[in-house]
Amino acid sequence: MITADGSEELRTWFAERLPADVYESLVSVTVDREEITVVGTLPAAESIEEFRERTRERRVEVARAAQELYRRKVAWGVRAGEETVLFTHLAVPVMTRLRQNERQVLDTLVAGGVARSRADALAWCVRLVGDNADPWLCELRDALDRVHRVRARGPDVTGSGPA
Template sequence: MITAEQGEQLRTWFAERLPEDVFASLVSVTADREEITVVGTVPAGESVGEFRERTRDQRIEVAREAEELYRRKVAWGVRSGGETTLFTHLAVPVMTRLRQSERQVLDTLVAGGVARSRADALAWCVRLVGSNTDAWLADLRGSLDAVHRVRAQGPDMAGGADSVKPGPAS
């Protein structure tokens, strides 16, 4: 998870490097440990396919620079007509341990045809929770940003107790 400040720095970095004619506007830049996702609006009168073809070389050039600098893959997406389409994005495997009752939930989704496998069922559950708890997750992310800011303002703990210098005598 990245902080709001780091997210804003990423957004600024991409906004400065993307040629002006790539997106009509930059919608969002989000990141996790593996991937940075850049989403913008398609210029008026252009289809998603036309956009992808026209901007491919420009996006590849910016992505290469970002991947070297940030050590994360770059994914791209566009917003057009109220819909967001992601392309060139990662699907990262995640290891988890589940108890029998939790596995039964996944197996029920598979048996009911909601998902093809336990992995698909788990991804479906994550999407469902995310879509039904957007406000709560936003509050939680905001709280984590506050924790990062407070930690950054604290004393330098790397040097141990000796690294804290006494203030002026009263």
């Protein structure tokens, strides 16, 4: 099981198992309920395609072990300068209930050619919020991590502890 501060635990796990020549440095390890995404910097003078082919077998080996242990798919990516490219990452369907005025926003994006479908329009909206509210979302994630750490140190209130 991944702890509340799972990203650091996973970063250590991957850093210990990835051969030294896979990434120049490990940039990030991000986790959610379905997927772990590992991104590192591209070694100097190597194209993304060369990197992907050269490291495929080793990345697959590490991913299999991680998937068995953490019960999540593993996606890989590289950062080259300012560009980050992800390989075979998941696109997970998400169910939501929207009121008419919210559906009209999506339908307007579809009618305007911004998106092909309501699903694409909703994904576009989520990306837009993520891009424009990133500092606030980071602050919220940090606060949630602190809450999880405090809860973990607190008393056992499940009733399963000693009587």
